[in-house]
Amino acid sequence: MPGSIENEDVPMEDVHSDDEVEPTIGEDGNWVSWKDRIRVLTGATETAASFQFEGEDHTLGNALRYIIMKNPDVEFCGYSIPHPSESKMNLRIQTYDGVSVYSVLEKGLNDLIDLCDVVTEKFTAARDAYGKQ
Amino acid sequence: MVKPTQKQLEERRKLGINQETVTHVTSTDFPGHWPGEDHSWDLDYFRNNLKVDFHSNDSRDASFSVIGLDASIANAFRRIMIAEIPTIAIDQVFMYHNTSIIQDEVLASRIGLIPFKGKKSGLQWMQWYKKSTEEDPSHSTPSDFNIIMLKLDIKCEWQEGGLQRAVAGETDPDKLYINHNVYAKHFTWEPVGAQEEMFGDEPIAPVHPDILIAKMRPGQRIYLKCHAIKGIGADHAKFSPVATASYRLMPTIDINSPIVGADAKKFMRCFPKGVIALQSVTAQDVREHPEELQGKEGEVKAVVDNPMKDTVSRECLRHEEFKDKVKLGRLRDHFIFRVESTGQWESDALFLESVRVLKTKAERVKRGLNAMMR
Numbered sequence: 001m002p003g004s005i006e007n008e009d010v011p012m013e014d015v016h017s018d019d020e021v022e023p024t025i026g027e028d029g030n031w032v033s034w035k036d037r038i039r040v041l042t043g044a045t046e047t048a049a050s051f052q053f054e055g056e057d058h059t060l061g062n063a064l065r066y067i068i069m070k071n072p073d074v075e076f077c078g079y080s081i082p083h084p085s086e087s088k089m090n091l092r093i094q095t096y097d098g099v100s101v102y103s104v105l106e107k108g109l110n111d112l113i114d115l116c117d118v119v120t121e122k123f124t125a126a127r128d129a130y131g132k133q
Numbered sequence: 134m135v136k137p138t139q140k141q142l143e144e145r146r147k148l149g150i151n152q153e154t155v156t157h158v159t160s161t162d163f164p165g166h167w168p169g170e171d172h173s174w175d176l177d178y179f180r181n182n183l184k185v186d187f188h189s190n191d192s193r194d195a196s197f198s199v200i201g202l203d204a205s206i207a208n209a210f211r212r213i214m215i216a217e218i219p220t221i222a223i224d225q226v227f228m229y230h231n232t233s234i235i236q237d238e239v240l241a242s243r244i245g246l247i248p249f250k251g252k253k254s255g256l257q258w259m260q261w262y263k264k265s266t267e268e269d270p271s272h273s274t275p276s277d278f279n280i281i282m283l284k285l286d287i288k289c290e291w292q293e294g295g296l297q298r299a300v301a302g303e304t305d306p307d308k309l310y311i312n313h314n315v316y317a318k319h320f321t322w323e324p325v326g327a328q329e330e331m332f333g334d335e336p337i338a339p340v341h342p343d344i345l346i347a348k349m350r351p352g353q354r355i356y357l358k359c360h361a362i363k364g365i366g367a368d369h370a371k372f373s374p375v376a377t378a379s380y381r382l383m384p385t386i387d388i389n390s391p392i393v394g395a396d397a398k399k400f401m402r403c404f405p406k407g408v409i410a411l412q413s414v415t416a417q418d419v420r421e422h423p424e425e426l427q428g429k430e431g432e433v434k435a436v437v438d439n440p441m442k443d444t445v446s447r448e449c450l451r452h453e454e455f456k457d458k459v460k461l462g463r464l465r466d467h468f469i470f471r472v473e474s475t476g477q478w479e480s481d482a483l484f485l486e487s488v489r490v491l492k493t494k495a496e497r498v499k500r501g502l503n504a505m506m507r
Contacts, residue, residue, distance in 0.1 A: 037497065037498065037501040038498060038501040038502055038505060039505070040505070053498065056494070056498070057212075058208075058209075058212065059208075059209045059212045059213060059216075059217070059491070059494070060209070060491070060494050060495070060498070062205040062208065062209065063205050063206050063209040063491065064495075064498075065205065066203050066205040066206065067174060069163050070162075070163060070164065070172070070173055070174035071164070071173060071174060072164035072165070072171075072173045074164075102502070102506060105502060106499065106502060109495045109496075109498055109499040109502070110499070111174050111176070112491070112492075112495045113492050113495050113496060113499075114176050115176075115179065115206065116488050116489070116491055116492035116495070117492070118176065118179060118180050118183060119183065119199075119202075119488050120485060120488050120489070122180070122183050122184070122185050123185050123197075123199075123481075123484060123485060123488070124485065125185075126184075126185035126186065126187055126197070127185075127187060127190065127197075127481050130187035130190055131190065
C-alpha cells in the first residue's frame with residue numbers, strides 16, 4: 001500500500017483502474033451496458049440498429065463511421081452527437097440483407113485497431129529513418 | 134471488379150479551389166460510390182499506400198506529412214493530441230499568505246497554467262484523481278499516486294543598502310530588492326510516499342523555469358501549497374500537452390498552358406517565395422505547345438517548384454491572364470501535421486501516443502460490445 005498524504009487507508013476502488021468493471025443491466029431492462037459505455041437504442045433489428053456510446057465524441061464517432069462505411073455489407077452508417085452538453089455519441093448502422101449490424105460494428109472496431117497498428121509501425125519507421133540522416 | 138487507373142486515382146485525390154468556391158471536397162473511396170469498383174477496407178492496400186515523411190523533428194516542434202489517411206482518421210489523431218493525452222498541472226492551490234498585489238484567484242489561475250514535467254514512467258504510474266462535482270460529491274483520497282505536492286514560499290526584501298540607494302534616486306528594482314520577481318523555478322516539489330523513488334533522477338519541475346508569476350515589493354510575501362494532478366485537455370486546457378497540433382492539406386498548382394516572359398515573373402510574385410521557379414523554354418517545350426511557344430525558345434517560363442510552401446492565397450486567380458491557365462487544388466489525403474509540444478512530451482511521441490489512445494478507445498468499445506452481446 002502506497003503511503004498516504006492524510007494517513008488514511010485508501011479505499012479499494014481508488015486503487016483499481018476503471019477498466020475492469022462488471023457489466024450491468026440498464027434500469028429499463030431494454031439494454032445491457034458495460035459501465036454505461038455502449039447500449040442499443042430501441043427499435044433495433046438484426047440489420048438496422050442505433051448504438052449509443054457514453055463518453056465518446058467526434059474523435060471516435062467519425063473515425064468509426066469512416067471505417068464502417070468501408071464495409072461493402074453496409075447500406076448506411078452515420079453518427080451524431082444529440083446534444084453538445086451530454087457526452088453521448090449515437091451511431092446508426094444499416095446493413096444489406098442478412099448481415100448482422102453487431103458483426104459489422106465489431107469488424108469496424110477490429111479494422112480501426114489494425115489501422116492504428118499500421119500507422120504506428122509506419123510512423124516509427126519514418127521517424128527513425130529521419131533521425132539517422 | 135473494375136480497377137481504377139493510377140491516373141484516375143491521382144485525379145480523385147484532388148479537391149479543387151476556384152476563386153470563390155471549392156469543389157470535390159468529400160472523399161469517395163467507399164464501396165458503391167464508383168460503379169464496379171471495390172474500395173472495401175483492405176489492410177494491405179492501406180499499408181502499401183500509407184506514407185510518412187518528416188520535415189523537421191525537434192522536441193518542441195515537429196512537422197511531418199502523413200499521406201494516405203482519410204480526414205476522419207487524421208482529425209481523430211489531431212483531436213486526441215489536443216484534448217486526450219494526459220499531463221500534470223496544478224489543480225488546487227491552498228493560500229497561506231498572499232500580501233502581493235495580485236489577487237488570490239488571479240494568482241491561482243496563473244499557477245494552474247504553468248507546465249510541469251517529470252519522469253515519464255513516474256507520470257504513467259500516477260493515477261487519475263477523481264474530483265467531486267455537484268451531482269457526485271465523492272472524490273478520491275489524496276495520496277502519493279494521484280497528487281503531486283508543490284510549495285511556493287517567497288518573500289521580497291530590501292537588498293543590503295537598497296533603501297539608501299532608493300533614497301539616492303536609484304529606480305532599478307534589480308539593484309534594490311531581493312525576490313521582487315516570482316518565477317516558476319521558485320516552486321519546490323515535496324515528494325510524498327513512493328514519489329521520490331518513482332521520479333528519481335527526473336524530479337517534478339516547471340518546463341520553463343523563467344515564467345513570471347508575480348511581482349512584489351519589500352514586505353510582501355507569497356506562501357502557498359499546491360496539489361497537481363494528472364488530467365486531460367478535455368477537462369481543462371491547462372492539461373493539454375500541445376501549444377498547437379494542426380494539419381493542413383498539401384496544396385497543388387497545375388499550370389495547364391505555359392506562362393512565359395514577363396507574365397511568368399508576375400505569376401511567380403503571386404505566390405510566396407519558393408513556390409514557383411523560373412526556367413528557360415526548351416525546344417522540347419516548343420514541340421509540346423507549338424501554338425503558345427512558337428519562337429519563344431530561351432525565354433523564361435513559370436514552373437512549380439515547391440507547392441508545400443504555398444498558402445493558397447488564390448492571388449493568381451484574380452489576374453485575367455492566369456485565370457484559365459492555372460488550376461489550384463489540394464490533396465485530400467496528404468496531411469501536413471505540425472505538432473508543438475509544451476515540453477512534457479516529445480512532439481513525435483505525442484503523435485504516437487494519439488494513435489495508441491485511439492486504439493485503446495476502439496478496444497474499450499469492443500469490450501463493451503462483447504459484454505453487451507453475452
